[in-house]
Amino acid sequence: MTGPATTRNKATGGKDYGYGNARIRGMKSRLLDEAFMEGLIAAPDMNSLIQNLADTEYGPDLDEALIHGRTAASIDEALKNNLVRTYRKVQGFLNDEAGYIVSMLLGRWDIFNIKTVLRGKHMHLLAEEIAEGLLPAGALSRVDLDALTMLPDVKAVVDTAATWGLAYAPAMRGGYVAYMQSGELADLELALDRYYAQTAFAALTGRSANVRIARDILGMQIDTMNLVMVFRLQKADVESIKVDEFYLDGGRSISSDLYRELAHMSDVDEVLDRLKGTPYGLTLDQAVLKYLEENTISVFERALEDYHMRKALAVGRGDPLGIGVSIAYLWAKQNEITNLRIIVKGKSVGMPIDRVRGELILV
Amino acid sequence: MEEVRPTRAELLERRSQIQLAQQGMDLLKQKRDALLIEFMGVMDETLRLSESLQKNVSEAQYSLAVAKAVDGTVALRSAGMATKGEVVVDMTGTKIMGVSVPVVTKGESPIRTSFTRGYAVTGISSRVDETADKFEQILDVIIEYADIETRLKRLGEEIQKTNRRVNALEQVTVPQLKEQVSYIRQTLDERAREDLFRLKKVKKKIERKKAAAQGGGS
Numbered sequence: 001m002t003g004p005a006t007t008r009n010k011a012t013g014g015k016d017y018g019y020g021n022a023r024i025r026g027m028k029s030r031l032l033d034e035a036f037m038e039g040l041i042a043a044p045d046m047n048s049l050i051q052n053l054a055d056t057e058y059g060p061d062l063d064e065a066l067i068h069g070r071t072a073a074s075i076d077e078a079l080k081n082n083l084v085r086t087y088r089k090v091q092g093f094l095n096d097e098a099g100y101i102v103s104m105l106l107g108r109w110d111i112f113n114i115k116t117v118l119r120g121k122h123m124h125l126l127a128e129e130i131a132e133g134l135l136p137a138g139a140l141s142r143v144d145l146d147a148l149t150m151l152p153d154v155k156a157v158v159d160t161a162a163t164w165g166l167a168y169a170p171a172m173r174g175g176y177v178a179y180m181q182s183g184e185l186a187d188l189e190l191a192l193d194r195y196y197a198q199t200a201f202a203a204l205t206g207r208s209a210n211v212r213i214a215r216d217i218l219g220m221q222i223d224t225m226n227l228v229m230v231f232r233l234q235k236a237d238v239e240s241i242k243v244d245e246f247y248l249d250g251g252r253s254i255s256s257d258l259y260r261e262l263a264h265m266s267d268v269d270e271v272l273d274r275l276k277g278t279p280y281g282l283t284l285d286q287a288v289l290k291y292l293e294e295n296t297i298s299v300f301e302r303a304l305e306d307y308h309m310r311k312a313l314a315v316g317r318g319d320p321l322g323i324g325v326s327i328a329y330l331w332a333k334q335n336e337i338t339n340l341r342i343i344v345k346g347k348s349v350g351m352p353i354d355r356v357r358g359e360l361i362l363v
Numbered sequence: 364m365e366e367v368r369p370t371r372a373e374l375l376e377r378r379s380q381i382q383l384a385q386q387g388m389d390l391l392k393q394k395r396d397a398l399l400i401e402f403m404g405v406m407d408e409t410l411r412l413s414e415s416l417q418k419n420v421s422e423a424q425y426s427l428a429v430a431k432a433v434d435g436t437v438a439l440r441s442a443g444m445a446t447k448g449e450v451v452v453d454m455t456g457t458k459i460m461g462v463s464v465p466v467v468t469k470g471e472s473p474i475r476t477s478f479t480r481g482y483a484v485t486g487i488s489s490r491v492d493e494t495a496d497k498f499e500q501i502l503d504v505i506i507e508y509a510d511i512e513t514r515l516k517r518l519g520e521e522i523q524k525t526n527r528r529v530n531a532l533e534q535v536t537v538p539q540l541k542e543q544v545s546y547i548r549q550t551l552d553e554r555a556r557e558d559l560f561r562l563k564k565v566k567k568k569i570e571r572k573k574a575a576a577q578g579g580g581s
Contacts, residue, residue: 076436112441115486119444133440185445189483228489232477241478246485298489302433338433345432349424359429 020094021325027090028316028329030057031336040343041356046070049347053340058082072348079337079344080135086333087137094326101214101323102330104200107167108221109138111196114168115189117148117157122185140166154179154188171195194248197222201250210323213315217327219252220311224304226254227280230262230271231297253278283307309335309362335361367543369550377547381540388532395525397460402518409515412508419504423497430490442491445482448473450502459514462521467510473502 036052043049050070054062058078065078087106094102113134120130127149134149136142144164151157158176162169175191201222204215229246243263247256254262258274265271272288275281287303309331316328339360346356367373431439451470456463477484477492484492 116441186483193485301489342432
């Protein structure tokens with residue numbers, strides 16, 4: 001089998017951010033504003049929502065997806081295709097350094113897709129069924145992923161990743177041994193998650209401001225995952241779980257010692273008290289009331305995601321000739337698509353408008 | 364009315380049948396009352412479970428909608444591939460007031476923890492995880508509900524059947540038997556009156572003959 005047909009970045013120069021950032025600023029100006037979102041929320045039905053959306057950047061994707069019916073699922077498909085198309089477009093005009101940094105940050109999508117393929121193979125699903133759970137927004141293209149879904153089993157996927165020389169192949173090989181011993185795919189998935197966090201953070205070395213920004217964003221992402229894990233462990237029997245196994249290296253403010261200390265605390269209040277000195281203290285404190293009302297840790301996860309999103313969008317207001325512009329745009333695009341999904345889903349299930357507004361992120 | 368032989372033996376037979384039917388009717392009424400008491404208990408439990416199921420379903424649907432909206436259908440599909448499993452259910456049977464009812468019990472609780480659901484919890488959002496948890500809780504209640512609802516259905520059917528039998532005895536069999544008894548008694552009485560009349564006639568004739576013979580001889 002030949003190597004993966006991954007999309008390679010067309011470098012516009014080693015560290016020249018001028019061209020790429022100008023293009024991105026152009027794309028950013030076409031992001032939907034709050035008034036437009038309000039208009040969508042107020043749309044009386046799905047048809048008028050589609051009509052409004054068809055006049056935007058999403059028009060071509062909607063035209064294609066709506067062939068299968070004017071349903072929320074079709075719009076979801078269009079939004080997914082738009083996200084992939086936009087990410088690929090952005091990657092297409094980044095310079096070498098930006099391309100490298102963005103590929104590291106978007107590596108989580110590769111991990112997501114590889115895990116989906118492994119899950120499908122573990123459960124002996126058809127290639128078409130697995131394809132429905134893929135989102136080729138990372139370095140692995142739809143063609144690469146389709147090739148992986150055609151393979152007969154988990155072992156073949158692991159072997160092919162090694163043949164292709166994928167960055168995650170060593171983790172897959174290590175995880176595969178654990179998977180064979182326990183029969184639990186979670187072992188293989190965990191190996192991939194840990195490997196991504198470790199390698200992506202380690203790969204972002206150097207003293208340049210651009211690398212520092214990317215490391216901060218990645219670090220916050222990993223901190224969020226570790227903190228959500230701490231809250232999960234609060235609800236689980238910590239004694240029977242190997243807490244350290246779930247710690248992801250590469251976080252910005254949550255060290256392994258702090259993670260371990262938090263994981264062994266008796267309740268959420270204690271955890272929040274301990275986190276007061278960290279950058280996440282205030283954000284989590286503000287979410288406590290909602291947590292008490294709803295008694296679900298997704299409240300904290302959402303607060304951390306919002307914090308992460310605010311920080312990611314803020315880096316776009318820094319150096320106009322730096323990586324911040326690309327990162328802020330990619331995150332803003334993802335935020336926009338998430339908000340559109342919330343509005344469409346809310347409309348399709350008849351969710352009250354106030355509730356839809358409450359679920360929106362940063363609007 | 365079925366053909367009845369108006370004999371004394373038949374009358375006795377019908378009377379004992381009425382007694383038997385009334386005894387059976389009383390027993391069936393007692394059974395129906397006992398089944399009704401059981402039925403009301405099961406009904407309360409069914410209502411409780413039904414309310415719990417409705418609440419769980421609406422909460423799970425809302426969680427699913429939020430997870431689909433925020434994390435996307437793709438993330439849910441992917442997580443769903445890892446969590447496929449089977450629900451083991453044991454089917455046995457028991458008897459309530461002589462009524463056979465199936466008993467559905469969970470082989471193993473379908474509720475799993477975030478750490479035993481099949482995926483690595485590090486890569487899954489808590490929204491998706493909580494949605495999975497809520498649907499597992501629904502499965503758990505559905506199994507309980509299947510058991511109690513089947514029991515309710517079987518008890519309901521049995522009460523209906525017993526009611527039909529009681530009604531048949533009360534409205535049809537016993538009145539018919541009573542009608543037959545009354546018919547036999549009337550027939551027997553009539554026959555007795557005829558016999559008496561005939562005997563009186565014969566006696567009168569004999570007496571008249573005797574009187575004529577005595578008159579001729581003197």
